[in-house]
Amino acid sequence: MSRLTAEQKIQPHWWRKTLIGVVLGLSFAYSIIAIFAWYGPGGIDAPVKVQLNMWLVGLIWLLCLPFVYLFKTAGQAFKYLLIANMVGYAVFFALRTWA
Amino acid sequence: MKVRSDILRTYQTLHTWTGICAGLVLFIGFYAGSLTMFKPAIEAWATPPTHQLTQIEPQRYDALIQQAYAYSDKAKRSLTVNFEQDQSPITWYEQGGSRGINLGNTLTHATLDKNDQLQLQTTPRSELGTLIDQLHRTAGIAGKLGDEDLGVQILGIAAALYFIAIVSGVIFLLPTLVKTLFALRTNKGASRFWLDSHNLVGVLSLPFHFIIAWSVVIFAFHHPLYDGLQAIYGDKPLFAEDPAESNKQIYNIEQLPSIDTYREKVAELAPGYQLKSIEFSRLTSDAPTAALEVVTDNQLMRGGFSDFIYIHAFTMDIAYTSIMPPGENSYNTIVKSFFALHFGNYAGNTGRWIYFLLGLMGAFLFYTGNLLWLEKRRQKSPQQTRSSKFMAALTVAVCLGSIAGVAITLFANKWLYIMGTSINHGYLWCYYLVFFATIIYSFSRGAAIAAIHLQQLISFACAGIVMTTVVTALVPQWHIWSTFDTSTLIVDFVAVVFAIIFYVAAQKTKHRALNGEENSVWYIGKTPVAQPALNLAESK
Numbered sequence: 001m002s003r004l005t006a007e008q009k010i011q012p013h014w015w016r017k018t019l020i021g022v023v024l025g026l027s028f029a030y031s032i033i034a035i036f037a038w039y040g041p042g043g044i045d046a047p048v049k050v051q052l053n054m055w056l057v058g059l060i061w062l063l064c065l066p067f068v069y070l071f072k073t074a075g076q077a078f079k080y081l082l083i084a085n086m087v088g089y090a091v092f093f094a095l096r097t098w099a
Numbered sequence: 100m101k102v103r104s105d106i107l108r109t110y111q112t113l114h115t116w117t118g119i120c121a122g123l124v125l126f127i128g129f130y131a132g133s134l135t136m137f138k139p140a141i142e143a144w145a146t147p148p149t150h151q152l153t154q155i156e157p158q159r160y161d162a163l164i165q166q167a168y169a170y171s172d173k174a175k176r177s178l179t180v181n182f183e184q185d186q187s188p189i190t191w192y193e194q195g196g197s198r199g200i201n202l203g204n205t206l207t208h209a210t211l212d213k214n215d216q217l218q219l220q221t222t223p224r225s226e227l228g229t230l231i232d233q234l235h236r237t238a239g240i241a242g243k244l245g246d247e248d249l250g251v252q253i254l255g256i257a258a259a260l261y262f263i264a265i266v267s268g269v270i271f272l273l274p275t276l277v278k279t280l281f282a283l284r285t286n287k288g289a290s291r292f293w294l295d296s297h298n299l300v301g302v303l304s305l306p307f308h309f310i311i312a313w314s315v316v317i318f319a320f321h322h323p324l325y326d327g328l329q330a331i332y333g334d335k336p337l338f339a340e341d342p343a344e345s346n347k348q349i350y351n352i353e354q355l356p357s358i359d360t361y362r363e364k365v366a367e368l369a370p371g372y373q374l375k376s377i378e379f380s381r382l383t384s385d386a387p388t389a390a391l392e393v394v395t396d397n398q399l400m401r402g403g404f405s406d407f408i409y410i411h412a413f414t415m416d417i418a419y420t421s422i423m424p425p426g427e428n429s430y431n432t433i434v435k436s437f438f439a440l441h442f443g444n445y446a447g448n449t450g451r452w453i454y455f456l457l458g459l460m461g462a463f464l465f466y467t468g469n470l471l472w473l474e475k476r477r478q479k480s481p482q483q484t485r486s487s488k489f490m491a492a493l494t495v496a497v498c499l500g501s502i503a504g505v506a507i508t509l510f511a512n513k514w515l516y517i518m519g520t521s522i523n524h525g526y527l528w529c530y531y532l533v534f535f536a537t538i539i540y541s542f543s544r545g546a547a548i549a550a551i552h553l554q555q556l557i558s559f560a561c562a563g564i565v566m567t568t569v570v571t572a573l574v575p576q577w578h579i580w581s582t583f584d585t586s587t588l589i590v591d592f593v594a595v596v597f598a599i600i601f602y603v604a605a606q607k608t609k610h611r612a613l614n615g616e617e618n619s620v621w622y623i624g625k626t627p628v629a630q631p632a633l634n635l636a637e638s639k
Contacts, residue, residue, distance in 0.1 A: 004103070004104075004105060009105040010105045010106060010109050012109070012112070026327075030327055030328075030330075030331060033328070033331065034331040037328070037331055037332070038331075042430065044332065044335055045335070046430055047339070047428055047430065047431070048428055048430040048431040048434055049430045050325075050328065050332075050337050050338065051430070051434045052430050052433055052434050053328055054317070054321060054324045054325055054328055055313075055317055055434065055437055057324055057327065057328065058313065058316050058317045058320070058324060059313055062259060062262045062312070062313060062316060065259065065262065065263050066110075066113070066262070066263045066266035066267055066270075067266075069109050069110070069113060070106065070109075
């Protein structure tokens with residue numbers, strides 16, 4: 001592994017990355033669970049499923065938090081999480097409209 | 100395993116700062132959580148055995164219940180039938196209630212004598228187990244934030260930081276994990292020893308820590324998380340309406356089904372489970388409820404110590420049950436497993452002892468984490484930085500102060516009864532007085548001296564718990580404690596173990612303070628002058 005230059009290294013950007021992880025991580029978690037809630041096993045009406053959904057939103061959110069710091073800059077973290085959100089909600093609304 | 104150095108540095112920083120921010124409240128949450136594994140035993144230990152009245156034969160419960168209803172309107176509001184041998188057959192709240200924390204809770208116990216005459220006794224209810232549970236859930240932080248406990252919310256945030264700390268800790272350990280996991284190097288200085296034991300305990304109990312961190316975040320923030328889900332569910336209600344609500348009929352209390360009928364219902368709904376208690380509520384209203392508390396030793400249970408089935412007291416229609424036959428609803432099974440994995444209730448008392456140790460190991464993890472933070476910042480001179488002294492004093496005060504608070508509260512319990520004071524208020528006074536006194540002491544005398552004295556204090560308090568049990572059993576004036584249930588002696592046994600552990604630890608701490616590394620916040624050495632943790636003059 002060759003030595004990384006200063007620009008190639010991860011920039012700290014602690015506060016911005018944290019904020020991005022908390023906000024966009026949560027909305028991303030909801031987009032995944034939205035798809036699972038409606039189209040996962042049992043559909044939207046399966047009893048007790050709402051509780052699992054709530055637990056899983058928390059889990060996906062928590063998993064986003066430590067890994068948001070892997071992005072090189074806060075800007076990249078924002079960009080990729082925004083894309084992930086857009087894809088998640090696009091799939092969800094597409095399914096809701098046409099499925 | 101190779102990991103890029105900038106990634107390692109990022110996660111090391113992350114691990115350090117999330118750990119240092121969350122560690123102290125989590126320490127309290129973990130060690131108090133260990134104690135709550137034995138909440139029923141602690142409550143039984145804390146309650147004078149004379150408060151419990153004699154149990155009766157199974158076929159006489161119905162007569163007793165009807166007599167109690169005829170006697171008291173408060174019993175009609177809510178009455179609990181207990182089937183366990185060492186408890187009164189029935190109790191009801193004379194004051195207060197089972198919801199939330201109520202320091203003025205007063206219970207009336209009732210039984211039948213040989214001639215079927217009602218025997219009554221009204222006594223204040225010891226909330227010691229509930230208060231330790233509250234300490235576990237809030238770290239002792241009082242106050243409300245809207246409808247939620249402020250302490251629960253703070254622990255929720257701490258648990259999220261703790262989740263980050265777990266992941267980042269594992270990541271920055273990856274390069275050396277395989278080589279050094281089981282290396283416990285005692286010959287390379289205190290710092291290396293603490294680091295090795297911190298890593299060993301952390302990695303080996305990783306699954307436990309993962310489920311605890313996740314579940315605590317959920318326990319704290321389930322309301323807002325459900326609110327968010329409502330947007331996804333749209334017009335669909337999150338929870339189905341209670342079907343029992345359509346029935347508005349009011350029943351006569353004499354028509355209450357017999358206890359045997361409820362036992363049959365339990366056998367049908369929860370085969371293999373034991374009926375532990377039934378709580379009848381609002382029997383004279385249009386929503387009469389029977390809450391059946393059922394237990395088993397080898398299943399995942401939804402509550403801390405039991406499963407629950409709520410039924411209409413007269414028609415026996417199910418309103419809610421936490422037990423569903425396997426295969427019928429796998430979502431229920433999955434969600435229940437999260438709760439059970441937090442509560443450690445799926446393997447009887449063996450499982451509880453394992454959780455007890457895991458909890459203490461968790462507390463150890465946070466304590467050693469703070470020690471490592473201090474070691475890293477150690478200056479190569481007798482004068483240590485202000486932040487090191489502050490953190491050392493705070494760590495010692497919060498961790499040892501909280502343990503000392505609980506130990507002294509347990510020590511005071513029997514004396515509070517003998518003095519006839521309001522026991523539950525007494526518990527709170529004991530805990531908070533000791534806790535705040537240790538904070539003042541630790542900051543005024545410095546961490547090194549406070550660590551020795553506080554460990555001695557804990558050791559003496561634990562020894563005092565046992566001596567109190569012995570002394571009160573022997574002196575006839577204190578007869579309320581003269582007979583005791585031998586099953587609660589486990590509390591005294593654990594107190595002996597802790598008295599010894601803290602005594603030895605205090606000796607070792609003292610030895611290091613006098614003979615150890617001189618350039619350290621823990622050094623007292625030849626100049627036993629108090630070094631205040633916060634001395635404004637020093638910082639200049």
